[in-house]
Amino acid sequence: MDILKINHLKTQFHGLDGTAHAVNDVSLTMKKGDILGVVGESGSGKSVTALSVMGLIKPPGEIVSGEILFDGTDLRNLSEKEMRKIRGNRISMIFQEPMTSLNPLLRIRDQIGEMVMEHQNLSKKESYNYCVEMLEKVQIPHPEKRAKDYPHQMSGGMRQRVMIAMALSCNPEILIADEPTTALDVTIQAQVIDLMLNLKEQYETGILMITHDLGVIAEIAKQVVVMYAGQVVEKGDVFEIFDNPKHPYTSSLLKSIPKLGRRTQSSRPRLEEIKGVVPDLFTVRKYCDFFRRCPDATDECSKKRPALVNINSNSAVRCLKYEG
Amino acid sequence: MLQYVVKRILLFIPTIFFISLIMFFILNVLPGDATTMSGGLKRQLDEQTTANMRKQLGLDQPLHIRYFKYMKGIVKGDFGKSYLRNESVNLLISERIMPTLQISLAAILIAVGIGIPLGFISALKQGSWIDTLSMVTAVSGVSIPQFWLGLILMYVFSLVLNWLPPQGYGDGGFMHMIMPSVTLGVGYMALIARTTRAAVIEVLNEDFVRTARAKGISELAVNYRHVFKNTLILILTTVGLQFGSLVGQTVIVEKLFSWPGIGSLLVDSIFQRDIPVTQGCVLVIIGVFLIVNLVIDLLYVVIDPRIKYTESNR
Ligand SMILES: Nc1ncnc2c1ncn2[C@@H]1O[C@H](COP(=O)(O)OP(=O)(O)OP(=O)(O)O)[C@@H](O)[C@H]1O
Numbered sequence A: 001m002d003i004l005k006i007n008h009l010k011t012q013f014h015g016l017d018g019t020a021h022a023v024n025d026v027s028l029t030m031k032k033g034d035i036l037g038v039v040g041e042s043g044s045g046k047s048v049t050a051l052s053v054m055g056l057i058k059p060p061g062e063i064v065s066g067e068i069l070f071d072g073t074d075l076r077n078l079s080e081k082e083m084r085k086i087r088g089n090r091i092s093m094i095f096q097e098p099m100t101s102l103n104p105l106l107r108i109r110d111q112i113g114e115m116v117m118e119h120q121n122l123s124k125k126e127s128y129n130y131c132v133e134m135l136e137k138v139q140i141p142h143p144e145k146r147a148k149d150y151p152h153q154m155s156g157g158m159r160q161r162v163m164i165a166m167a168l169s170c171n172p173e174i175l176i177a178d179e180p181t182t183a184l185d186v187t188i189q190a191q192v193i194d195l196m197l198n199l200k201e202q203y204e205t206g207i208l209m210i211t212h213d214l215g216v217i218a219e220i221a222k223q224v225v226v227m228y229a230g231q232v233v234e235k236g237d238v239f240e241i242f243d244n245p246k247h248p249y250t251s252s253l254l255k256s257i258p259k260l261g262r263r264t265q266s267s268r269p270r271l272e273e274i275k276g277v278v279p280d281l282f283t284v285r286k287y288c289d290f291f292r293r294c295p296d297a298t299d300e301c302s303k304k305r306p307a308l309v310n311i312n313s314n315s316a317v318r319c320l321k322y323e324g
Numbered sequence B: 001m002l003q004y005v006v007k008r009i010l011l012f013i014p015t016i017f018f019i020s021l022i023m024f025f026i027l028n029v030l031p032g033d034a035t036t037m038s039g040g041l042k043r044q045l046d047e048q049t050t051a052n053m054r055k056q057l058g059l060d061q062p063l064h065i066r067y068f069k070y071m072k073g074i075v076k077g078d079f080g081k082s083y084l085r086n087e088s089v090n091l092l093i094s095e096r097i098m099p100t101l102q103i104s105l106a107a108i109l110i111a112v113g114i115g116i117p118l119g120f121i122s123a124l125k126q127g128s129w130i131d132t133l134s135m136v137t138a139v140s141g142v143s144i145p146q147f148w149l150g151l152i153l154m155y156v157f158s159l160v161l162n163w164l165p166p167q168g169y170g171d172g173g174f175m176h177m178i179m180p181s182v183t184l185g186v187g188y189m190a191l192i193a194r195t196t197r198a199a200v201i202e203v204l205n206e207d208f209v210r211t212a213r214a215k216g217i218s219e220l221a222v223n224y225r226h227v228f229k230n231t232l233i234l235i236l237t238t239v240g241l242q243f244g245s246l247v248g249q250t251v252i253v254e255k256l257f258s259w260p261g262i263g264s265l266l267v268d269s270i271f272q273r274d275i276p277v278t279q280g281c282v283l284v285i286i287g288v289f290l291i292v293n294l295v296i297d298l299l300y301v302v303i304d305p306r307i308k309y310t311e312s313n314r
């Protein structure tokens, strides 16, 4: 069953220098309880997609068109009040920046507490106990004591655990994790990912994992969506994408990550960076957005915009090579 | 914490000592003294009378001895005796302090009570007509000179409409207080409105506000618990900094409305070279200023858990 299905979502930001097409016709599907990975360079529209699902796009941003079907209902048709019942309760989100995502003036137990009080009708006292329980689940030592702490008394990894505890506290059907580990150091990253996986098993929560770390995707995701300049350029099964990437952008991404064991080879290949810069989002081009950076570009690529072509039931690619 | 408070209060002593020292010498070195002024503008007292008066007031003694005597009094809490009125400075000040506190507090209430909500609404409805209107009001509020505003109010509400008494303290009642308090409070209010608006706009862009929204709690809870609380520090700082100029402004407003407060007492005493009174007024004003600043610094601790006054981080 599809718990989340986004169809042709377009989200734009209107500014002084024009309209940024931050998310430009994105469609993706997430099955109940699955982990769906979303990868892409900085600025490719991953966070904007996530915020669109949460209904947290504020002016000057605007969802222009598309459907966001959650459990069959289009979230875009819900009133703000109905949306509030879903936010935090059935869909919750962990943000990119653990250091600034918690309110510096409130104790942890109040920040988790206000959420469970809202959605689960707990009293203040019960919410405090529940908070301690949740902190214990995310393996924070001395949870009773820590619940009374303020965010500045905690490290980045600890704060991200608090965010995870908060996000899972209402037992959501979908957890959107927007680069939950980017700001953390490597050892903590692994711990946080493990923790999320354990909790996923326990709660049967589906995770929309946004990251630009392909290593993380390879480790945990089942399906992958690759985004580039506000569009989906490739999607499919994680093994298929890693073993047999179809879009030149996906192959370039894969070549840009280090592989364990390569160092031992005598002729170790250099890591390849993707040359060129991300195209600006203000203009709608008549040609492929990846054309200027693409190693496989042909003449045709400069004349036509590729469409997303289905390869089979759950994989698709946006490249002229696969059209026609 | 307690240690910090005690330390701060002990620091008042050298501050006040230093200020009194400078003030004493400047005031006494300036040409003219109470004896030349007491005869009024047109008349000159004869030599013999002035000499007698000088002797009586102790003005014939050298400066450092006079200062020493003065400080001896201050340590005992005695600000001396007015040169021209047959009253102690302590009594004069104690009579005048209440009226000043009355209009100052009323002005702060107006400023905070109207300024904060106005700034908050403006920020939430950025770009709407409410925002434009209140910010135009705020800018005019900051730029209008007080004596002009006071005169306009007097003209409209006393002369034309005859709703409010134009001047004076009356029985200290509410009606007499309105115009001086408003005149004093408007600029302050405008400033607080602007600061609040800027602070709220800044906080609205913080990540934790987005987190709060993502929790699905009501907009009211987001605005109060997350936005408002985080703007308080900035607002409080403005309130504190502006308090100093409020004190200066009471002088103008009290003179304008013949309000019998410390401000008008201070101005009169300066013109009359009634040095003990001038000194007393200034010291009391500085004392209030120091205390208000201390209170605000302590309020920071109540609001923001990250601020602590301990030995380790000072
Ligand atoms: N609040 C905003 N105002 C204006 N433009 C915005 C805003 N938020 C996002 N955008 C635009 O949307 C584009 C995509 O941003 P988004 O945050 O989704 O990227 P991302 O894929 O999450 O990148 P990163 O990996 O750096 O987080 C940005 O390049 C920017 O132009």
Ligand SMILES: [Mg+2]
Residues within 6 Å of the ligand: A046, A047, A048, A096, A178, A179
């Ligand atoms: Mg992002």
